[in-house]
Amino acid sequence: xxxxxxxxxxxxxxxxxxxxxxxxxxxxxxxxxxxxxxxxxxxxxxxxxxxxxxxxxxxxxxxxxxxxxxxxxxxxxxxxxxxxxxxxxxxxxxxxxxxxxxxxxxxxxxxxxxxxxxxxxxxxxxxxxxxxxxxxxxxxxxxxxxxxxxxxxxxxxxxxxxxxxxxxxxxxxxxxxxxxxxxxxxxxxxxxxxxxxxxxxxxxxxxxxxxxxxxxxxxxxxxxxxxxxxxxxxxxxxxxxxxxxxxxxxxxxxxxxxxxxxxxxxxxxxxxxxxxxxxxxxxxxxxxxxxxxxxxxxxxxxxxxxxxxxxxxxxxxxxxxxxxxxxxxxxxxxxxxxxxxxxxxxxxxxxxxxxxxxxxxxxxxxxxxxxxxxxxxxxxxxxxxxxxxxxxxxxxxxxxxxxxxxxxxxxxxxxxxxxxxxxxxxxxxxxxxxxxxxxxxxxxxxxxxxx
Ligand code: GLN
Numbered sequence: 001x002x003x004x005x006x007x008x009x010x011x012x013x014x015x016x017x018x019x020x021x022x023x024x025x026x027x028x029x030x031x032x033x034x035x036x037x038x039x040x041x042x043x044x045x046x047x048x049x050x051x052x053x054x055x056x057x058x059x060x061x062x063x064x065x066x067x068x069x070x071x072x073x074x075x076x077x078x079x080x081x082x083x084x085x086x087x088x089x090x091x092x093x094x095x096x097x098x099x100x101x102x103x104x105x106x107x108x109x110x111x112x113x114x115x116x117x118x119x120x121x122x123x124x125x126x127x128x129x130x131x132x133x134x135x136x137x138x139x140x141x142x143x144x145x146x147x148x149x150x151x152x153x154x155x156x157x158x159x160x161x162x163x164x165x166x167x168x169x170x171x172x173x174x175x176x177x178x179x180x181x182x183x184x185x186x187x188x189x190x191x192x193x194x195x196x197x198x199x200x201x202x203x204x205x206x207x208x209x210x211x212x213x214x215x216x217x218x219x220x221x222x223x224x225x226x227x228x229x230x231x232x233x234x235x236x237x238x239x240x241x242x243x244x245x246x247x248x249x250x251x252x253x254x255x256x257x258x259x260x261x262x263x264x265x266x267x268x269x270x271x272x273x274x275x276x277x278x279x280x281x282x283x284x285x286x287x288x289x290x291x292x293x294x295x296x297x298x299x300x301x302x303x304x305x306x307x308x309x310x311x312x313x314x315x316x317x318x319x320x321x322x323x324x325x326x327x328x329x330x331x332x333x334x335x336x337x338x339x340x341x342x343x344x345x346x347x348x349x350x351x352x353x354x355x356x357x358x359x360x361x362x363x364x365x366x367x368x369x370x371x372x373x374x375x376x377x378x379x380x381x382x383x384x385x386x387x388x389x390x391x392x393x394x395x396x397x398x399x400x401x402x403x404x405x406x407x408x409x410x411x412x413x414x415x416x417x418x419x420x421x422x423x424x425x426x427x428x429x430x431x432x433x434x435x436x437x438x439x440x441x442x443x444x445x446x447x448x449x450x451x
Contacts (some may be wrong), residue, residue, distance in 0.1 A: 003092050006048065006143045013115045013128075015137035016093040017053045018061050024048075027090045034088070043206055045088030050138040050147040053094035054101055055190070056179040057081055064181050065109035066099045068301050068308045068327035078179020079211045080148055080190045087206040092144050095134030099329045100298070101150055101183045102290075104158050104404035105392050106133025108331050116162060116386050117141050118430050126386040126430060129159030129404075135193050136163040146194040146203045152183045153286055153401070154381075154408025156191025157420040157435060162386035164422040164431030166450065168192045168200050169408075171440045172415030173218040175204075176211035184286075184293040185216070187412040197451035200419075201225050204443065218441075225444045227451055234268030236449060239374035243279035246406055250384040256423045256432045257380055264378070269449075274374060276365040281358050282410045283402045288342055288355040294332070295339025301327065331397050363414040370439045376449055377437040380407050381420040385430040407435060417443050419450045 003024035007016050027046075034040045051057070054064045056074035063069045081091065098108040105127040106114040114133040116126040117140050128137050132149025136159035139147050149156035151169040160167020168191060175190045182188055190207065194200045209222030240261060245254070265271055303309035303323030310322035328336070342351040369377065383406060392400060411418040418437040426432050438446035 007093050010137055010141045010143050013117060013120055013137050013141065014112050015095055015114055015134045015141065017063055017065065017096050017111050019093040020060055020091050023091045042086060042088030043202065044084065047089050048092045048144040049084055049089045050092050050095050050135055050144045051081055052097055052132050052135050052149050054097060054150055054181045055081060055148060064100045065097045065111055066328065067110045070110065070308060072307050076179065079176035079213060080207050083207045095138050095147060097134055098131035099332050101131040101152060101155055102331050102335060103131045103397065104129065104401050106130035107392065108329060110329065124388050126388050127392050129162035129386060131155040132191065133159045136160055136165055139165055139193050139195065146192060146199050149191040149193055150180055151189050151191040152187045153412050154405045156193060157381050157408045157418060158404055160193045161381035161420045161433035162431065165193050165195060166197055166200050167420045168204065169411060169418045170204065170443060171417045173216055174208050176214040176217045178211055178213035182297050184290050197227065197447050201227055201447055225447060227448050231448055231451060233264060233449060236269045236375050237373055238264055238269050238271050239274035239369055239377045240271060241274050241276045241377055241379060243276050244379040244407055246383055248383045248403060249380060252426050253380045253383060253432055256434060260423060260434055261378060274369050276369065278358065278361045278365050279410055282362055282413055283405060285355040285358045286409050288351050291335050291339035292342050292352050294335040295343060298336055359413050362410055366414045366416060375445055379435045381433045381435040382407060385426045385428060385432055411437050416440050417446050419446055421450050
């Protein structure tokens with residue numbers, strides 16, 4: 001009952017696709033037993049959480065916000081959920097996203113868009129960001145303590161930034177992707193959204209570490225992160241990459257960036273301007289790599305084994321065609337078409353292989369900076385505050401993503417950890433945030449400075 005009541009707070013904002021009240025009920029029924037035997041109590045016992053609806057939960061609908069999976073009930077749990085459950089967390093529900101996590105606004109969902117809590121006025125509401133917008137709104141509205149998102153090009157950090165939350169994209173491979181329905185396999189990571197750094201750390205410590213079910217998960221034992229309350233930042237060297245001063249950067253975000261830089265200097269950190277020369281190519285390369293992975297990852301949705309199947313068809317080929325035409329939304333279909341074009345034999349070298357080479361250069365940019373003794377990079381998370389829905393939909397999906405993901409996407413190319421931190425409210429009363437990035441597996445340093 002509580003789960004339904006709590007999640008209904010977010011109903012007008014459309015944060016949840018499915019409320020998992022039976023899971024919460026079962027948990028409550030077991031709580032007496034756990035209270036009696038305190039050794040059974042986990043780190044997150046009784047803590048309500050939400051999970052983006054592209055993570056599989058056994059016997060619970062997992063839709064990816066697509067008609068294609070509107071009736072899909074997985075037979076297993078994603079590792080992330082399994083670990084949260086083992087730690088005692090209570091799943092309140094599955095949150096809204098852009099269809100198959102393709103987007104930066106949570107506006108392209110089969111279940112309708114998610115509105116930003118900071119301004120959900122009927123006629124001129126702001127987007128929550130995306131694609132994990134449902135997870136962000138679930139947390140900022142107070143329905144749960146933390147939520148899991150996914151991050152392929154910024155999908156955890158973007159909505160965290162627009163909603164005023166801390167949002168962590170961990171190092172690629174630190175957290176298992178088992179049970180996360182893939183977008184771009186070599187970039188996807190489960191992300192964490194919470195109100196403060198300590199809550200993020202608590203969740204990260206519960207979900208990170210080796211997993212025999214995910215061959216891309218790092219085979220290294222995870223050592224829990226511990227962040228002190230009193231932090232001395234005087235030993236940190238922080239880089240300000242000049243390429244992030246993009247022409248569309250709003251003066252308010254620029255001001256935040258300057259103020260926080262100043263603040264870090266006053267705290268004793270040393271700041272220097274650095275260069276990541278290939279930043280500008282990141283979105284272009286991502287676009288190609290994303291479309292190719294989308295074309296191949298979504299080939300399995302043919303109406304045959306699971307998911308939606310068209311009602312009327314005259315042959316197997318016709319069934320594939322109608323199922324895919326009716327089951328996928330416009331953006332998904334566009335991306336599949338473009339991906340198949342890039343993957344044609346005559347195009348493969350020119351697009352896919354070239355994008356992979358440039359991806360390497362983008363990663364090497366970061367290595368050069370780390371090798372010059374920089375510990376962390378400080379950048380904006382997004383170029384502006386959350387756009388209004390009307391402004392946002394006046395752009396096509398490609399334009400939306402190239403503006404939204406400019407600052408977040410390169411970290412996915414390189415696989416490095418990044419966190420967004422809320423700084424202050426804009427003149428319009430919307431959150432403004434900054435991003436910190438660190439070398440692979442330096443989550444402790446990253447989160448210490450973030451805190
Ligand atoms: N905006 C990017 C896309 O549409 C990234 C999304 C994500 O991180 N899931 O593909």
